Amino acid sequence: MIRLNGHDSDVRAGESVAEALGRLDVPSDARGVAVAVDGEVVPRAQWESFVLQEHARVEVLTAMQGG
Amino acid sequence: MLDATDTPSPESDTPSRGSDAAPGVDRLRIADRTFGSRLLLGTGGFPSLAILGEAIAASGCEIVTVALRRVDPGARGSLIDLLADAGVELLPNTAGCHTARDAVLTARLAREAFETPWIKLEVIGDEDTLLPDAPELLRAAEQLVDEGFVVLPYTTDDPVLARRLADVGCAAVMPLGSPIGSGMGIRNPYNIALIREAVELALVLDAGIGTASDAALAMELGCDAVLAASAISRAQDPVRMAGAMRAAVQAGRLARGAGRIPRRLYASASTPDEGLPEL
Numbered sequence: 001m002i003r004l005n006g007h008d009s010d011v012r013a014g015e016s017v018a019e020a021l022g023r024l025d026v027p028s029d030a031r032g033v034a035v036a037v038d039g040e041v042v043p044r045a046q047w048e049s050f051v052l053q054e055h056a057r058v059e060v061l062t063a064m065q066g067g
Numbered sequence: 068m069l070d071a072t073d074t075p076s077p078e079s080d081t082p083s084r085g086s087d088a089a090p091g092v093d094r095l096r097i098a099d100r101t102f103g104s105r106l107l108l109g110t111g112g113f114p115s116l117a118i119l120g121e122a123i124a125a126s127g128c129e130i131v132t133v134a135l136r137r138v139d140p141g142a143r144g145s146l147i148d149l150l151a152d153a154g155v156e157l158l159p160n161t162a163g164c165h166t167a168r169d170a171v172l173t174a175r176l177a178r179e180a181f182e183t184p185w186i187k188l189e190v191i192g193d194e195d196t197l198l199p200d201a202p203e204l205l206r207a208a209e210q211l212v213d214e215g216f217v218v219l220p221y222t223t224d225d226p227v228l229a230r231r232l233a234d235v236g237c238a239a240v241m242p243l244g245s246p247i248g249s250g251m252g253i254r255n256p257y258n259i260a261l262i263r264e265a266v267e268l269a270l271v272l273d274a275g276i277g278t279a280s281d282a283a284l285a286m287e288l289g290c291d292a293v294l295a296a297s298a299i300s301r302a303q304d305p306v307r308m309a310g311a312m313r314a315a316v317q318a319g320r321l322a323r324g325a326g327r328i329p330r331r332l333y334a335s336a337s338t339p340d341e342g343l344p345e346l
Contacts, residue, residue, distance in 0.1 A: 005137045025140050032147035033138065034180035041175045059137065061176055063147045065119070066134025066162050067109040067189075067247060067274075067296045 003057045013054040018047040020058050032063045093320070095292050097269045098185075098217045098238040102129045105286070106316045107158065107271065108309070109296025112248075116149050118305055123153045126299070126309035130156045132187055134163070135177050158219065160187040165200065167207035174211050186211060187241070188220040197247045201228055205235065212236035221273050224258040226265040233266045240266055241294065244275030244285065248297040252281040256288055263289035279308075279315035286319025287327065 002011040004020055011020045017035055018028050026033055028047055035042045036059040042050050052058065094101040108128040113119040123131065131150060150157060159177035164170040167190060174186040190207055192200025199222055211218045217238045222228055224242040232240050242262055245251035252275060253259060263270055272285035273294040282293045295312050302308035 024138050026138055031151075032180050034135070034176040036172065036176055039172060041172070041179050043179060061135045061180060062138045063133040063150075063157070063159075063180070064136035065113060065146060066111040066136075066160060067132055 001055065002052050003055075005058070005060055009058075011052065011058070013052060013056070015052055016048055017042050017050040017052065017058065020052065021047065021060060024060055026060060030062075034061050035059065036061070093324075095269065097219070103127075104129045104313075104316075105292040105320060106282075106313055107132070107292055107294040108155075108299065109294060110146070110150075110300075111162075111296050112300035113305060114300075116146065119146075119300075120149055120153060121306045122299055122309040123150075123155060125306045125313065127313045128155065130158050132158045132160050132294070132296070133181070134160055135173055135180060156185075157181045157183060158185050158187050159183065160221075161189045161207075163191070164189060165191055165203075167203045167210065170203070170207040171210050171214075174207075174216055175214075178216070184215055185217045185238075186219065188218050188237075198243075199223055201225070204228075205231055208232055208237055209235040219271070224255050224262065226258060226261040229262045230265045233268050237268065239269035239271050239291075241271040241273035244272055244281065247274045248301075249275055250277030250298060251275055252277050253284055253288070256284065259285065259288045259290065276312075279311040282312050282315040283319035283322070286316055287322050289323060292316070 002009050004011055004023060009023060011023055038057050094103055095105045104127045106126055106128050107130045108123060108126050109132045110119055159181055161170040161173040164173055170188060170190045177186060178184055188208055190200050190203040191197050204220055204222060208218050208220050212235055219239040219241055220232050220237055221241050222232060229240045229242060242259060244253035269291045271292045271294050272290045276282055276293060276295045276298040278298065282295065285293050293316050299305050299308045299312060
């Protein structure tokens with residue numbers, strides 16, 4: 001089970017960050033998006049190659065209105 | 068949005084959209100950049116993206132803050148597209164972070180998402196007042212400077228802390244006038260004046276602005292710029308208030324440069340007695 005933005009997801013161990021992004025309808029060339037896995041930044045250049053381990057916590061973030 | 072007086076700064080290769088200062092004249096300087104506008108806009112609290120866009124235009128601002136939050140697949144409209152179209156610089160913040168660790172990680176994510184090393188560093192120590200956690204703030208600032216970030220810390224109106232933040236290499240200091248969103252204005256103008264004396268860095272009044280006169284006072288006290296969010300976004304007419312803040316910041320800057328008269332208890336006639344007739 002992979003946690004995706006705080007929810008249990010159908011993303012499985014062995015899938016890539018890019019595949020997890022697909023579950024959120026975020027394309028790999030999306031502007032203003034950053035990804036952290038288990039508290040570490042995964043650079044955009046590694047989204048395709050970074051393979052998620054079981055119990056990984058994936059956070060997909062973007063710009064939101066704020067102070 | 069651009070007008071005829073809008074030309075790139077001779078001090079920077081990057082074109083700037085600000086038209087509130089002539090090129091090279093009295094421009095706001097932060098790190099290696101200069102800006103024509105001395106009003107920074109927080110994007111939080113606007114009723115719609117359309118009104119945010121109009122307020123950006125009315126404010127003349129060149130820098131806007133954005134937060135970093137989880138992607139919402141159901142979100143309508145793209146903030147990032149709107150801001151790109153407006154031609155403003157993004158200043159991502161670390162709003163919501165309570166520890167240096169969280170703030171540093173958020174800054175790294177913001178750098179990745181927005182391709183900018185600039186970060187408005189917020190480390191909150193108390194939920195009710197949203198006051199900064201000074202030790203965590205200083206720790207995070209030091210770490211981020213070490214990692215090459217251009218750090219603009221949101222801080223208390225403490226002149227000693229401001230100096231410490233300057234000492235670790237921050238690009239600006241951004242003291243509060245009063246708590247975030249309170250609209251209470253500048254509660255301790257003497258501290259803001261002391262911070263002006265304590266640091267040569269860009270001094271940006273951040274938080275507490277309620278209306279235009281607060282922004283003018285900040286500039287009269289020697290601030291280099293004002294960051295307003297709720298005061299504009301939650302005004303009854305945000306676009307009109309954006310224009311008011313723009314004028315207030317310009318007026319306050321001019322007044323600071325002009326030098327105010329000293330306060331005195333008794334009257335001082337501006338009309339001479341010489342030549343007064345005996346009637």
